[in-house]
Amino acid sequence: MKIGLDIMGGDYAPKAAVLGAIEAYRVLPAGQSLVLVGDKDVAVSILQENEFNPDHFEFVHTTEVIGMGEHPTKAIAQKPDSSIARGYNLLKTGEIQAFSSAGNTGAMLVGAMFSVKTIPGVIRPALTAIVPKLKGGLGILLDVGANADCKPDMLLQFGLLGSLFAEAVYGIATPKVALMNIGEEEEKGNILSLAAYPLMKASSQYNFVGNVEGRDLFGDAADVFVCDGFTGNIIVKLAESYYVITRKKGFNDEFFNRFNYEQYGGSTILGINAPVVVGHGISSPEAIKNMVLLSRNMAESNLVEKIKQAFV
Amino acid sequence: MKIGLDIMGGDYAPKAAVLGAIEAYRVLPAGQSLVLVGDKDVAVSILQENEFNPDHFEFVHTTEVIGMGEHPTKAIAQKPDSSIARGYNLLKTGEIQAFSSAGNTGAMLVGAMFSVKTIPGVIRPALTAIVPKLKGGLGILLDVGANADCKPDMLLQFGLLGSLFAEAVYGIATPKVALMNIGEEEEKGNILSLAAYPLMKASSQYNFVGNVEGRDLFGDAADVFVCDGFTGNIIVKLAESYYVITRKKGFNDEFFNRFNYEQYGGSTILGINAPVVVGHGISSPEAIKNMVLLSRNMAESNLVEKIKQAFV
Numbered sequence: 001m002k003i004g005l006d007i008m009g010g011d012y013a014p015k016a017a018v019l020g021a022i023e024a025y026r027v028l029p030a031g032q033s034l035v036l037v038g039d040k041d042v043a044v045s046i047l048q049e050n051e052f053n054p055d056h057f058e059f060v061h062t063t064e065v066i067g068m069g070e071h072p073t074k075a076i077a078q079k080p081d082s083s084i085a086r087g088y089n090l091l092k093t094g095e096i097q098a099f100s101s102a103g104n105t106g107a108m109l110v111g112a113m114f115s116v117k118t119i120p121g122v123i124r125p126a127l128t129a130i131v132p133k134l135k136g137g138l139g140i141l142l143d144v145g146a147n148a149d150c151k152p153d154m155l156l157q158f159g160l161l162g163s164l165f166a167e168a169v170y171g172i173a174t175p176k177v178a179l180m181n182i183g184e185e186e187e188k189g190n191i192l193s194l195a196a197y198p199l200m201k202a203s204s205q206y207n208f209v210g211n212v213e214g215r216d217l218f219g220d221a222a223d224v225f226v227c228d229g230f231t232g233n234i235i236v237k238l239a240e241s242y243y244v245i246t247r248k249k250g251f252n253d254e255f256f257n258r259f260n261y262e263q264y265g266g267s268t269i270l271g272i273n274a275p276v277v278v279g280h281g282i283s284s285p286e287a288i289k290n291m292v293l294l295s296r297n298m299a300e301s302n303l304v305e306k307i308k309q310a311f312v
Numbered sequence: 313m314k315i316g317l318d319i320m321g322g323d324y325a326p327k328a329a330v331l332g333a334i335e336a337y338r339v340l341p342a343g344q345s346l347v348l349v350g351d352k353d354v355a356v357s358i359l360q361e362n363e364f365n366p367d368h369f370e371f372v373h374t375t376e377v378i379g380m381g382e383h384p385t386k387a388i389a390q391k392p393d394s395s396i397a398r399g400y401n402l403l404k405t406g407e408i409q410a411f412s413s414a415g416n417t418g419a420m421l422v423g424a425m426f427s428v429k430t431i432p433g434v435i436r437p438a439l440t441a442i443v444p445k446l447k448g449g450l451g452i453l454l455d456v457g458a459n460a461d462c463k464p465d466m467l468l469q470f471g472l473l474g475s476l477f478a479e480a481v482y483g484i485a486t487p488k489v490a491l492m493n494i495g496e497e498e499e500k501g502n503i504l505s506l507a508a509y510p511l512m513k514a515s516s517q518y519n520f521v522g523n524v525e526g527r528d529l530f531g532d533a534a535d536v537f538v539c540d541g542f543t544g545n546i547i548v549k550l551a552e553s554y555y556v557i558t559r560k561k562g563f564n565d566e567f568f569n570r571f572n573y574e575q576y577g578g579s580t581i582l583g584i585n586a587p588v589v590v591g592h593g594i595s596s597p598e599a600i601k602n603m604v605l606l607s608r609n610m611a612e613s614n615l616v617e618k619i620k621q622a623f624v
Contacts, residue, residue, distance in 0.1 A: 134557065145494060148494060148501060148502035148503075149502045149503050180546060182457060182460060182541070182542055182545040182546065189460060189542070190460035190461045190540075190541075190542040191460075191461050193542075213545075213546070213549045214545065214546040214547065214548065214549030214550035214551075214552075214553065215549040215550065215552055215553040215556075216553075217550060217553065218553060218557065227546075228502075229494070229502075230494055230501070230502040230505070230543070231542070231543055231546060233494040233525075233526070234492060234494065234525070234526040234539075234543060234546075234547065235526065235546065235547075235550060236526065237525045237526030237527040238526035238527065238529060238547060238550060238551070239526075239550070240526075240527055241526065241527040241528075241529065241530060242554050244527075245446065245530065245567070249565055249567070251563060251565075253561055253563075255557070255561070
């Protein structure tokens with residue numbers, strides 16, 4: 001299996017990405033190799049500085065970079081030789097089996113739609129985030145920003161995407177899928193959640209357990225938390241700020257430490273025809289390694305094939 | 313000034329409410345007295361058990377109670393002698409100048425609309441929550457649940473309501489008002505926030521500082537955070553769960569301790585013709601005391617008059 005990595009994406013690219021590639025190399029088994037997409041000369045010189053043999057990697061040299069603040073659609077269209085555009089091209093042609101980047105999230109989403117494309121039947125792909133559970137283990141929250149406005153049938157589908165992801169990649173059997181809402185009762189909510197609830201309840205494709213509230217995110221009521229991307233994005237950034245605060249205050253606690261995004265690799269894009277992970281902009285080498293491994297886990301678990309079958 | 317308190321509202325009512333009334337009595341200055349609305353006999357017996365002279369309070373005896381899980385509109389209509397309905401009646405006729413309850417939030421909202429009514433010009437009242445700031449002081453988040461679905465001009469108004477509240481009750485000069493969003497740039501957001509942004513930006517009635525994100529809630533970017541009630545409710549319940557977790561873990565930290573809802577008294581209903589506070593269902597006597605004092609502070613600051621003038 002060939003695993004593609006955008007080495008130009010992220011606030012500390014290319015150095016953090018290349019060092020992360022070295023860390024990933026050290027744990028990848030035989031038969032799984034990395035393809036670094038980006039400025040080859042710079043990458044090789046970073047590798048040599050770190051006394052790492054560049055021959056352990058394949059390289060796809062690119063000459064353009066999509067910046068973190070660039071407009072996604074314009075950037076993808078105007079920079080065909082960017083690491084993101086080229087990475088997606090490799091994914092589309094099957095030269096790599098997974099792709100990840102800590103770069104521009106919007107460009108990663110747009111690039112996916114234009115290259116590997118959305119799985120037939122999926123209305124819109126969703127971005128996931130991992131949330132630690134108080135009693136151990138983890139939950140999956142989606143969408144966390146790909147779709148600021150959602151329709152009820154999109155939330156219905158996010159439940160299925162999240163359920164398949166939780167089962168295939170994290171080994172959670174019959175994941176409990178909940179709707180993030182403002183009350184536990186079926187009649188509570190906004191127009192969107194009130195309309196999504198009966199659709200999710202009627203689904204025979206996953207284990208819908210009803211509404212949960214903001215306070216339930218770290219509990220055991222659910223494994224998959226479904227919401228629109230506006231709500232999910234605010235939740236994720238709020239949760240991250242708590243992690244940052246506990247770290248600044250020097251709290252060393254097993255639960256709070258599990259908020260560390262570095263452990264989880266990043267957000268997966270679910271509902272497209274290939275395994276793709278988008279890392280946090282501030283990704284360290286450790287985070288990059290876990291991002292690469294998550295994209296590999298997605299590929300190895302045949303998640304995309306499972307999603308395709310579920311949406312036939 | 314006469315300050316009304318529903319002694320039947322809350323998970324630990326009437327005991328916690330009556331004990332809270334005693335605590336409030338001890339700090340209220342001359343000229344400010346409490347009117348306890350609820351079952352007088354029970355209240356008097358709790359006071360006597362605690363060796364407190366019932367003559368320090370006025371009583372309005374009621375025979376009905378609206379439960380925490382009751383349907384708000386039905387309960388208000390069907391229980392005219394409930395402590396909430398009677399309390400609002402006293403407020404409407406001017407027999408009390410402020411009212412608070414740790415009871416059914418929905419019934420408190422509906423009761424307000426049916427009795428003291430919405431201030432002319434205000435589309436919909438909003439519920440507030442207080443959020444502690446890392447560097448000290450506090451911020452105000454609204455709406456936190458009165459309006460699950462909002463229109464852009466409602467968010468515009470929430471900015472004004474929050475700004476007037478922050479200034480009048482908390483002494484924050486020229487409060488910075490921000491729109492809770494999923495990106496800092498003007499062009500980021502969902503349909504609602506994209507439409508609200510230009511309205512808020514054009515307002516000459518308050519100091520709009522632009523978009524903030526979930527991670528900015530405890531920082532100094534803004535004093536007033538505006539969002540729809542769905543988003544705000546999830547934020548508040550998530551924030552509360554963090555507080556509960558830090559307490560369970562025994563973290564004794566000045567910042568996290570300031571998450572303690574007991575200190576803040578509760579959520580104010582802004583945009584109605586009287587000062588009203590809704591306390592947390594689990595309110596302790598300490599929380600009840602602060603709820604009473606917050607309703608008093610609202611009355612003392614002439615907040616309602618200031619809101620009326622701003623909406624003329």
